[in-house]
Amino acid sequence: MQARRTWVSLAALWCVILSQQAWAQVAAQPSLAIMPLPAHATSSTGEFILDGGFEMVFTGYTEPRLERARLRFFDTLKSSTGLRRWPDATTPRPQFVIDTRAASAPVQQLGEDESYRLEVAPTGVKLTAPNPLGVLRGLQTFLQLVHPTPGGFAVSSVVIEDKPRFPWRGLMIDTGRHFMPLEIIRQNLDAMEAVKLNILHWHVSEDQGTRIESKLYPRLTGMGSDGQFYTQDEVRGVIAYARDRGIRVMPEFEMPSHANALYVGYPELADGPGPYHLKRKFGEKWGRERKPSEDSSMDPTRESTYIFLDRFLGEMAALFPDQYLHVGGDAEDAVTEWATNAKIQQYMKDHGYKDATALQLYFTARLQKIVASHHKTMVGWDEVLQPETPKDVVIQSWRGTDSLAVAVGRGNRGILSWGYYLDLNEPASRHFSVDPLQGAIGKLPPEQQKAVLGGETAMWTEYVTPETIDGRIWPRAAAVAERLWSPQEDTNLDSMYARLDILSQYLTYRGIPYKATRELMFQRMVGTADPASLKVLAGVVEPPTGFPREGERAYTVYTPLNHLSDIIPAEADRARQFRDIATRIAAGTATPSDHQLARQWLTLWRDNDNTLQPLLPQSPLTAELTPISHNLSETAKIGLKALDALEQHHSMKATDQTDDLASLKSMGEPIAELRVRIIPGVESLVQAAHR
């Protein structure tokens, strides 16, 4: 009773109704270093000091999942503070009261309420939510707010009222191309919980492997997985683990292309004569030679294909409780192949299909009926969208918001993944700036816009292994998580990057070990030497963006991904910071400390080659860095020269400037699949130095 009375009075004190416009103030609060930003927040003075003694008390509805959330909460807190819990209090202790109104659905539903209200005051904390999902969200908000203060670890007083902008906020992980052990799946579910993502899109079949055990078709994994697959018990474990974190799990079985692994054990499903082998190379679909034994497509002409799909998808529909089932639908290869396959051409002629696309439509329609017969809603990539596509099919768009607008315009619902592909190694700012309601969709009536359910960030795994994947997904996926959760007005990149850095640390406390793994990978490149100078180089280079590895090396599933280009983050923070400073210097808006920092960094980069070069011949992994380390030094020299000119207010000679820009351009070419990312900043300086 006492606790409740306290809370009523606090609520009265803080009773502030925030308009949508007031949201801009939320983002400006430095103490709100949370990702994603909440919908509404009001800070006040004071703080709730954490020690080993505060109690967590559940009122209202409760369930074992909440108790597990409590244990997880204290585990994270132990990691982020080092505090140890006192199990037996002898004095009254401050309380963290969690009031849950009711249960959530037995199987998490799309669009279920995830809202919560979090009130933090010096005397206690109250978290209120309509159901356990909101509690999970609110606990993560609280945990991210923990920071050291002169009084100890604390959370500053604040009232947060929060709810998501979109109901579908996903991460897709491709476990087909490179298998990802359960540990990786669990780590990603932990990180997803941290940033309030609510659906794991589990891509489990590819040319390189079928990754989920089928009891009905044991050869799917027996012959088509290299022994790397998830048992059905393990799948159930993942689903339970995800549910504990308020995350749905939707599997994707890719067809009629990218399904070669199915045919190794069941060649009758394919349109060629077989036999089939697991494909171990990547990239052929982008124009290389195709081998019939590794690149066939599903045969849409045989009734036996649909009998298989009915039984197999029925088994999977029973295994995965989620309402949605993804069947891929990427048919770009299939359509090409069917159009040149004599048997299939004959079938098309006999049955009046005017082209392979028409046949694809027929295949998709059959597939949709099968999925529906198992009481699931079908999800597919853009390719499954045709005018005739049933309206309940959800379209996942990798093509863009225009394509999504077409889907929505036709009455289908859609989710956006274009702009959110993490494997393309684009900067977080790029992902953050893509809004699901942008472009053509923004011009649709609001009711139709509601058919855009949200989006999914995606990690395809040609070029990542279990060792590197977390460092490529995180923390950047949080930029997408914020885009999908937070108000549309949340567009401040500086704030986003500052919080992304803090989040990255939070994920470390949360047990996602990508920072430590990266340290390990740097160290082994240099053996027993000090990796410091390697890390200076690593801090300003980036791996290729887009699909640039296609056509370069013959990457297979066994290619060691232990080069510097595999290890580093997709985005070099230090290089970005330098570019920002250089832009200000070039524009004449820089502070003295900008100038000082630019000079310090450029000097470090100029001199780093001296320290690093002696280490490089020790190993092929470092030897390939010899020219780029040299280029970094040369780039820095050019930058220092331009900085001198700017600071001494004398103009560079035009010919020097031309030479320097030409040098920078040539040094901007990739070496060892790396690009020196301070070059654009140095270019700005050089350009500004001649005015």
Add this chain to the structure above:
Amino acid sequence: MQARRTWVSLAALWCVILSQQAWAQVAAQPSLAIMPLPAHATSSTGEFILDGGFEMVFTGYTEPRLERARLRFFDTLKSSTGLRRWPDATTPRPQFVIDTRAASAPVQQLGEDESYRLEVAPTGVKLTAPNPLGVLRGLQTFLQLVHPTPGGFAVSSVVIEDKPRFPWRGLMIDTGRHFMPLEIIRQNLDAMEAVKLNILHWHVSEDQGTRIESKLYPRLTGMGSDGQFYTQDEVRGVIAYARDRGIRVMPEFEMPSHANALYVGYPELADGPGPYHLKRKFGEKWGRERKPSEDSSMDPTRESTYIFLDRFLGEMAALFPDQYLHVGGDAEDAVTEWATNAKIQQYMKDHGYKDATALQLYFTARLQKIVASHHKTMVGWDEVLQPETPKDVVIQSWRGTDSLAVAVGRGNRGILSWGYYLDLNEPASRHFSVDPLQGAIGKLPPEQQKAVLGGETAMWTEYVTPETIDGRIWPRAAAVAERLWSPQEDTNLDSMYARLDILSQYLTYRGIPYKATRELMFQRMVGTADPASLKVLAGVVEPPTGFPREGERAYTVYTPLNHLSDIIPAEADRARQFRDIATRIAAGTATPSDHQLARQWLTLWRDNDNTLQPLLPQSPLTAELTPISHNLSETAKIGLKALDALEQHHSMKATDQTDDLASLKSMGEPIAELRVRIIPGVESLVQAAHR
């Protein structure tokens, strides 16, 4: 056949018989960066290049444990190189042949053969061992030898013939004072395997908790563990995990002192009236007030005590297959208490015991009979040794080699732990320099010396948590591991420290995460700030040695151990390196690079306070560092002044020198439980600067 022929010729090539004297050459080989150093090794030119393709082939005896060792081997190799295995070779591949002659004992025996022969050549590797234990040892040797070369990751050609000096090489972990989760136990078993330790001494009962489930006495953990204990299934899991790594597991049940947790559920075992509570404080035994409810001893006068011990130890004897059972025997508290307990005094009078020590002897004799009746060999600390102690009791000495010599002289066998207590925070050099056969033992006849079975390094856990324990055990425990495995002639400290550093990296590849955990703990001390300057300070300070926390704060099991003094390694490598350099400078034997480095470091330490001070008020964890950060700066200033004088060949004024030495002395006092460990080096410089 082909493989075998290759190997015969290689063996012929390398057939070198090494004398014990040739061992000094082994230690001098820089490519042999292994811990512990092998008994014999002969390097030759060339190397075995690792890629994803070499096969591991077992010949001779085989068993599932070897297959698991193979998987573990490739896991470690993946971590230390990033290479990925090719599962289907189409071309002949180089081979790693493992030839095992026969099985080892079903339960690992003390003194079982652990020898192996490892031949590494460019064309292949051969590991030969009498039984799987030698294979496990040899695989760890090979893995530690992997390093980057211009041709790729490789192991240099070498022939190693290796076997341990002592058969008993242990690590004791106290899981009573602070419970250590299974994950920690497993990590330590992994690390023990890496350095060829072969017995985990699992200290599972203390005043703070009984940590192993008893089916017969469920209240032992039900009331006496705070819910933190190992189930019997978990214990069996640990034993199996250890056996896979060639490690025995011996439990210790401490009595008649340090057993308070037993009495919470079973008060009739104690000599007081009860009721009893779990003790949550540490240190009372060192002179503080004792509470009868938390500090009682076992009642040796009641027959029911022995009935309990018979049944309980019988249950534990069945659970732990090892031949040895440790019953503690630490009776210092009990003897004091019995001597003042009226009931027990009466009993002594009635039964003719002249003093409490005589009663202790009676208790120990009964205990030994119980242990023997369950077909186990009793192990106890020094206190159990009396002239009448049965000869098969093994004495573990925390008192020293003189005490051990007494035991051996009386016909008992012994193991040394004195000099090997890791929780005392002494340098690795100290542990490394303690030889089990030193002192009085060295003067005994060789046959008696054989009764010294080896030693155990020990980690008592008053001041470590699951978060910090690994960073305090490792890598220093490896110095003891080397002392117990490698030839007695192996005494080069520089070599030991150089290899300890490399081993530390190997343990990271092996999955022991203490380096990453330490980074996490540094980061959280400074919140979102850059911890670089904190780490500069951390690099030259050390926590208290000995038992100095006694009497300072009221440490309980819940005290957060998240201060800098908890986080840092026991030994500050950088400070040690500086002291070595300063010694050379003071002696006039330094190189120019010594001088340069000393100046660089002193300048860094002088200036670090400027960067660090602004961060310190943010949190109590850093605020307490304010004076020591200042002292580091002042110490460095004094050092620079002395260095200037030495380099400019002018003598400091005697009064300045006196002042400086006085300042250094006062700054050498502990602050925030930390000592600035460059002070002795700076003292050397100051002393040398006035000659």
